[in-house]
Amino acid sequence: MKAWVFMDALSNVRSVIDDIDRELIRLLAQRQRLVEKAGRLKPKGDKAIVQASNRVSQVIANRRKEALELGLSPDVAESVWRSMIQAFIALEEKVNKEQ
Template identity: 40%
Template structure:
């Protein structure tokens, strides 16, 4: 949303200035997208580490308490940073759902079930 003052500023600028600014915006978005992909790749590597450790601890891929913890954490960060809570929830739900499925695939038949976690006293989740 733009303010009336910002709209006046935009209206008074030449098309060339506006096109230059739009090019700059697009360049910066592309750079940010690269950073986001690199961060998500780092996160994926941690999911891969968890998939190696969890079976030995009797922890299943899906630990609802941990999911709640992750969501609460990222929502707090989103609020602090001024990021849309709706966007954050949608993105992280997708990331978490994919991560759980990926962990389950990586663990294969070594994947503990939720029942085996409670019977073995499973520890903290990733």
């Protein structure tokens, strides 16, 4: 493959990835609004309820299963979700404390 063909193909792939990333950001913003709402609904200062370890385990198991069904590595899905959940729990704790 000639270098210019490779770079053009790579540019196209990156453009599609950027489009997907924009959609992910939109969805994450929507998720954030719901997490903030959940933080305000939960009893103030109850860290165990905010962290909801049983819910986290359930979500991870469900996302691994869905990933496998859709052709995504379950390990990649778990890594992404654990990171995302950790960040959103921190945000939810902050919102919960401020209410």
